[in-house]
Amino acid sequence: MGTSPSLLDENKSNYIREQVDEKFKKFAPIYRKQYSLAYLSQIRDELEQRKEERTQFLKQRAPPESGKVMYEEFVRYFDDGRKWKERYIVMRACNVLECHESYKAYVKGAPPIHRLMPTGGTILTTEEKYMEMIDQACPCTNNVQEDFAPPVADMPGEYPVYLRLPYRRDSYFCFRDENSQAEFISVLSDCIRHQNKDFLKKKTCEVKAFLKAFQLYRQENGQYESWDMLIGSDVRGLANLFMEDLMPYLEKELQPCMKSKRADKRRVWFATVEAAYFLLQEHLMQRLTALKEECKDMVKEQEARMRSDMDQIISSRTFLESKLRDMVAEPAKKYCTEQVQPYLPAVLEEVMGPISLGFTEARDLSEGMMEQLCQDFEDADQREELQKALFKMSKANLQSCYDKVSGLADHIQELQQTFNYCIKGLANSTEIDLKQLMENLEYTFELLVRKALEDPSINLTMAMQKASNRVLKQFDYDSSTVRKKILQEALINITLPSIKKHLAPSFKEELPKFEQYIFADYSDFINVENVYEDIIHQILEKDISMVVKEAASLKKFNLLTESRYNFSVSSLSSSPPGSAPSSPGHLNTSPNLRMPMPPSPLLGNGMTANKSVTVHSLKSESTLSQALPVMGKIGDGENKTLLEESSDDGFATAETSTSITSSETKPELITTTIATDVVPTPVILVTEGTESAGTSSSPKGDAATFSDFAIATRAISPICMKTSGSGGDPAETEDNSKPAVSSDDPAQIKALIRDESTYPIAVCLSIEDAEAGDIYKEVTDKQVLDLPEKASETQSSPHLEEETRPLGCVKEIRDLVTEVIEVEEVLPTCKDNGEKGQMFEEPEAIV
16 A cells, blocks of 8 residues: 555644543543443452363363564565565464565564554455455445556566555555465464454453444444444554544544545555554553553452452342342343344254354365374374475365355344344354364374374384374364354344344333442442343343254254263273363273263264163162162053163263153063162162164154163162172172171061161262173162163152061072063154264264
């Protein structure tokens, strides 16, 4: 563009400062209030020890230092003298572009000629599209061909890059080959995304207070919709907002002053706008810095009261919320039901379609690169070449993935009439998450390969293949988690503004009246408008969560349900170095004490049997009554209730179903128990993963929510157990000197059971040990309570039959154990909406 003199004189500069001060006076009180609320929330999280849960399996590399060089190359740059010159371009991890005069000057440590922060930038590669944007930004000319952009004839290469920046001078680069251009665009695009979003994603009090204050400030002016210029730091975001209001003034004042030829008009216009923008930012920086310091001093004085009166503050806020909810809930729910809920499935499809395509493209790209590595490196002696290949993999170009995500702009156009939403911010955030997930996959794969290289006895090709399978499964889990979060936030951001805009005329004037319900001492810590918006947010979030869960239950876009989250997919017996102790592969539990985990949702046909025995200690009679809801006889033809675990050790909840039944004839199940006042005893459940067969689809609806592959459950009698002193030695029985107990005396049996004080909790043994009789090493001579795996739903109360059982040796106890075995085959649905579900082989170790 070149430099041109600015028409910003002292009078115009003073006017801009006055406008900034006037607007900032309205913004400052909102920011102070929100700063106190954000600090209070931080104190509450600290007192209640609440932490943000982050569930992921792929390992994340530590972030690089801000000064680390991410890109450096000789590039042709169009300088202020409107000439192409070779410059040495450097881009660092802080997402800043530096233009050095030469490589020699860079090595000597000389400061760069230009230091550019590409916040809000748009990258273009053709002069035609670039001039279209210039015509829209400059009001003084109308689509006239002129000498404004760098002349194409004088370009030293055939591949130009135009960087259009809002309110600032544009930059131009040129390359001799397409690959160099693509690499530069890839790195520059990452810089723009991170400059746009990184600051706003921080969880500090300053950022939380600014975002909420910015939103409320715009709402006071009737602006409820999202805004694509809320980017960069707080100063830049606020400057963009104030600059939007100043543009009509600048256009009016500068139009008569520009009487030169059209090309000069444009350069003068952009130079003046840039000078006004920098002046506004400078003045705003001073005001905002002073306001932040004032807020920090304020919360230091309030902190003692926040900590001491936290309970009273929460109670006062809860009381206010109940009053507001009585007024707001009904009209908000009515609007959501009529104007939001009908559109949610369509919005979900339009948003998640392009996003899932981008993540699928990234997965396919990673899988192809890892397969290529497995083919190229079969010998561990090629260590150095393998390291270079892994580094090259970490620098993969994801532009094809970003192109899929950018399809959001086309998909969402149909919904713009109903919900006025800017899609650019969503695309940037999604691309950042996608790139981070790809980096995590590459880093995890690299760690596993390095660990395999440390052991010369390991077959490198096989180890790399197992590592590839493992990280792809973990990628699928993390991808589902990330995309569900993106979808949840996107649906809220798209629909919430319309609800607030609709309800504002009815409640905006009423909200100040609710100040009377706040204690005067706590008025600094409670804001009526915040509570009001939280209520609306909760109502909307409930509807959106249902839509997202429904999509996951139907396996749309390969989303995973929450009930299938507690799994660790691992094809290797160990985790990468630096893993948390509880991470997959780090649990060095003996086979006899291994916890059974829910089945991987990515596993399907071809599963081998996965068997385990789980012993649960029921610590109260109420717990026993919940675990054994119905006891007695079950007649043929009656509905059956599957008793399944619903805790962390379990896979699903108890579910009644008549559609998923075995074709085998079910024998009559007879259950007998001892007297009702016997203390609870541990329950042993034997779960056995069976091999799926056939290709039929699993039943739809509620009947298909149990698992993707069949589970055979054996309910072994709960046995009073005592942990052994060593892993393989049988536990010693009770004192043999005690007098023998008659099998005909129930009272003595009850007393003996009550004497047992130590029960193992959630102990798991392998089914092979149980079948070999090792499980009975832990059995003491106690009363046995049979547990049926299925019980009648219609039976209102258990049929209790008191009987005594003789005490004896292990063989006698074994003979008393009643096993109820039922095998059900539940095949995962292979297709959903035309998408083929992906099947994986069972990993060698599921921790």
